[in-house]
Amino acid sequence: MSDHLLPRRDLMRGAVLLGVGIAAGGAELLRGSPAHAAVPSPRIYGTSEWGARPPRSAVTINYYRPDKIIVHHTATGNSTDYSLAHAFALSRSIQNWHMDHNGWIDSGQQFTISRGGYVTEGRHRSLETLRGGTTFVQGVHAGPANSSSIGIENEGTYTSVGPTSALYNSLVDQCAYLCQQYGIAASRIFGHRDFMSTQCPGDVLYSRLPQLRSDVAAKLGDGSYTTTVDNATAGRFTASGNWGVSTYSSLRYGADYRYANPQPVSDAAWFKVSIPSSGSYRVDVWYPSNAGYNSSTPFVVSASNGAQYVRVDQRSGGGAWRSIGTFSLSAGDYNAVGVSRWTSTSGYVIADAVRVTRV
Structure with a gap:
């Protein structure tokens, strides 16, 4: 079954992930480019490092740049295991759910950030294309915006509490690098709910998106920081x-x-x-x-x-x-x-x- 035809936000619904229960559920700030003041690449652990399964079929490569970033939460428990091993296990669990329950060819999102602040590649070849900066792997995470966006899953449920500092700081770094590589304006960072009927990424994390946009703009060296x-x-x-x-x-x-x-x-x-x-x-x-x-x-x-x-x-x-x-x-x-x-x-x-x- 084509993974492009299925809704995404069934993520782990009715299941238990990593031993924790599922929670219920303008003007541009900056136009970045690879030629802009260099933002170093965050440490991103590739699919081979966290033990990903191979995709069922070849992933779709879009030979143009995405124009937006979409922020998600996994809607799973707010784990206090901040280890790298946990981040790898999280990535495997998400991929298993997306492939075995949703019937997708691979993980739906391009990148994942654990509550410990570790960034992992989601869908295969997302890291490779990001480093090139001219193409991207199409994911399955935001319905009509799939063909024009990069999706980032953030571990946890943020309906009433905020993310850890480690996660938020990594999210800023990851978004800044994405903006630089793909020439995405910091103002074009959105939440999942901006494109589909969902609570994702939770009221608290969604309320911090204006701050995230400003922090990313500042990271890119833009002088127009305002919050x-x-x-x-x-x-x-x-x-x-x-x-x-x-x-x-x-x-x-x-x-x-x-x-x-x-x-x-x-x-x-x-x-x-x-x-x-x-x-x-x-x-x-x-x-x-x-x-x-x-x-x-x-x-x-x-x-x-x-x-x-x-x-x-x-x-x-x-x-x-x-x-x-x-x-x-x-x-x-x-x-x-x-x-x-x-x-x-x-x-x-x-x-x-x-x-x-x-x-």
Whole structure:
């Protein structure tokens, strides 16, 4: 049976994989090319290294370049075995399921990343064609997008939790290398659900795709790095129970925003930002303005030379991005921008969204 005619997301449904149960289920940032500043190839373990079965028939080679990357999760358990041996066993299990249950000729995806951060080749010859940079192996992972995309399976289920740091960092490296080799814009990294009716790659991992695109653009050496964190961005915003949630103002960014009474206490709401490299970054803030809100809301920026405070009059100027300055930020993934309650003026302090741009 032709593997091009079957749906993909039956992955391990009703089965047990590696001894764990199955979980229920614009403008381009960068146009990369092999001539761009070199991004080193990640260590990718080929099919012969992890003991793959031979494909049932010859894989299809497309003699043109893919124009997008599609991110998946395996919808399997979030294993705490981060070893290379586990990554190899994962690859064999996926291939067995795809061939024996789905009836495909080989693994559906081109590449797989384990929770330990190991990258393996999925469908045969995917690594060979990637290194050449002019052709690619057609996979079976995203329905109508199969003929124009590279699919990456990420081990785990990310409906309510995020991937390990090792997996995410390898995903950034792998996507950057793919973008470089095939001339794919970092803005053209998508989730499986963008093309088919599915929960894949899970709400949490899907919510991190904007960050992934920015991190990949930064890895490729593009100077236009920018990232936005909303108060509803999963895993990127923290606030105590003293901060309420409101949809009152139509000037908000996204679905809602946070508010709190001013008090002389250390109870800031924090936006966590991934800074790709140390340097100068402009920080913009978005808030809904109202005559009853605070006239001196303290924003705090975790700059490399210490915490920097900027006071903003939130009674006016809302409903748009507003710069609070340019700061020297260190590389890393940390609480970079906060909204403090420590002010003597009256009226709610508001935490809605921040945007950080390299300058």
